[in-house]
Amino acid sequence: MRRVLFVLVFGFSLSALPMLAFAQTDDAPTQPTDPTPVEFVPRYHTVAEGESLYFIATFYGVTQESMQIANNIADPTLLFVGQQLLIPAADGEIVPTNYAASFGEDIDIIAEKFGATPQEILRENHLLSPSSIVGGRPIRVFSRTGSSTPADAPGLPHVVQAGETLANIAARYGLTAAAIMQANDLQDGLSLYTGMRLRIPTFTEDDYADIPGLWQDVRFNNFPIRQGDTVALYIEYLEPGTPFGRMTSASGELIPLRFIPEGDGYTTLIGFDAFAQPGEWKLVVGGEGDARPWDLFETEFVVASAGFGTQYIPIADDVELRNTENTFLNTIFIDSNPEPYWTDVFRIPITGSVSAGYGDARSYDNGPIYAFHSGIDFRGNIGTPIYSPAEGIVVFADELGLRGNALIVDHGMGVMTGYYHLNSFDVAVGDTVEPLQQIATGGDTGLSTGPHLHWDLRVWGKAVHPTRWLERLFP
Ligand SMILES: [Zn+2]
Missing domain, CATH: 2.60.40.10 (Immunoglobulins)
Incomplete structure (x- = not known):
């Protein structure tokens, strides 16, 4: 499957301050002449028989020095056939960016993705050691690929078995020993040990992750x-x-x-x-x-933190009733079909404007905060039609003290949607529902300050922001 890009790169506009910081970076090979970052796909060159670094640099119209920096090459005479070289950006195309590292991305891989060096990333971020990089915490990178989008660092993991040598591993994958040494920062073939995890550089579309042992992949679909x-x-x-x-x-x-x-x-x-x-x-x-x-x-x-606010509800809450009802509903919420029923992005369940958003902390009758708004409130009249957002099975349709007439649909894979304060039900427990099928009508039952629909979306019982499900297809 083609997974959604795991990392999120923040848009970045050059302001005076980073420009100044950049100008003071000693080892910058070029000075930006145009403050607008230029987006283009990074170029690579695979070294062929008889090519020198000087020849390749001249061919692409860049300096040999910038090639050395972009590819972390100390000695330009040590090129090997099949080596993949990043062609660095021309003048004015170094792009400062913020990057949230994913799991298993060590500093060498991040540096490779941006044509930078591990040393300069550590320095820019005032980090003492590469282990200070935590997945999801943005770090600052001066991209030398001309793009704020990370390039791929593809590869397959290979765990060294007893008796294996660099030469026979290389032969098994149709590569040179030098290509494997380069991808793994090995000085020589002697540093190999049984159980060591090597990155086999290939042209697969999968990003290599430097995760331990026999793990092939561990990734989130969105970050941060x-x-x-x-x-x-x-x-x-x-x-x-x-x-x-x-x-x-x-x-x-x-x-x-x-x-x-x-x-x-x-x-x-x-x-x-x-x-x-x-x-x-x-x-x-x-x-x-x-x-x-x-x-x-x-x-x-x-x-x-999402920076949610606080809503002040002018009516008193019934804490005991809330706790009893939540405990009861949680037994329903976690009893989901393991496989998903839905096949598309969820559809909005009602035509109406939002009167209270998701996530704000709630104070009832000026009391203390102990709950947050678990879903979205939509304005509506008594009798406003309510539709299922996706395929599912009705697992609850009954009256509750706090939520009034309540309907819950299981969409599978831990995902359930709840519809509260309803006037009437159009489906019964056990019914299969389709996207945009009418399932109920809006009302003013239970603890409510006027006709509205409270819609919430649970993932294994956790009340999440339902709007995200209207914007993209999960997983
Ligand atoms: Zn509500």
């Missing part, structure tokens, strides 16, 4: 992650088995992961609600292997 986001995690291991995993926040919030097969690996959806703790979270994935357990993979990533 904010409160209220739905995130898909894709994992792939080189041996068969059954995966498991969890995510934990610094304060101990725990999200168990429920994987289903997808392509050559497994995928799961994770919901971060509006009260998900901002800051560093930890991901652990492993698996029950058919032959032996999978290596545990642990990493940290950042969940950003």
Whole structure:
């Protein structure tokens, strides 16, 4: 499957300050002459028999020195046939950018993607060691590819087996030993050891991830992650088995992961609600292997604050009733069909304007804050038609104290949508529903300050921002 690009590169416009900072960068080979970053696809050149660096640089109209810097080449005479060289941008096309590293992207890979060097990335970010790079936390990179979009650093993982040499690994993949040494920063073939993970540079469309052991891939579909986001995690291991995993926040919030097969690996959806703790979270994935357990993979990533506000509701809440109702509904929310039913981007369930957005903390009758608005409120009249946003099965249609007449549709893979304060139901428990099929009419039942629809979307019980589901197809 073609996964959505994992990283998010922030748009960046040159202001006076970074220009000044740039001008003071000693080793910059060129000075920008045009403050507008020029976007173009990075060019590569594969070294052929008899070519020198000087010849290649002249062919592309760049300096030999800029070729050396872009490709981290200390000695220009040490080129080898088949070596892939990045052709650096011409004058004025160095692009400062912010980049959120993904899992398994070490500093060498990030540097390669932007034609930069590990040393300058560390220096720009005042980092003492490469291990200070945390997935999802933006770092500053001066791209030398002429583009703020990272280039691919493709490759396949290969775990060195006992008795293997650089020469026979290279032969197995149809590459030169030098090409493997270059991709792995090896000084010589003697530094190889059993169990070492090598990157085999190939022209696959998959990005290489420097993750341990037999892991082939561990990636989120969107980054950075904010409160209220739905995130898909894709994992792939080189041996068969059954995966498991969890995510934990610094304060101990725990999200168990429920994987289903997808392509050559497994995928799961994770919901971060509006009260998900901002800051560093930890991901652990492993698996029950058919032959032996999978290596545990642990990493940290950042969940950003979404900056939600506070809504003041002029009526009193019933905390005891709220807790009882939430506990009851949570038993429904986590009992989802493992496989998804939906096939497309979700459709908006009602024609009407929004009266209260998702995620704001709520104070009832000027009381303390202990809840956030779990969905979106739409204005409507009693009898306004309400439609299913996607394929699913009705799992609840009954009256509740707080939410009034409530309808819940299971869309599978942990995803459920809830419709509250309804006037009437057009479907019953067990019914299959289609996108835009009328399922209910709006009303003013339960704890409500006037006719409206409260719509929420749950991912394994976590109330997430429903609007994201109207904008893109998950996973
Ligand atoms: Zn509401």
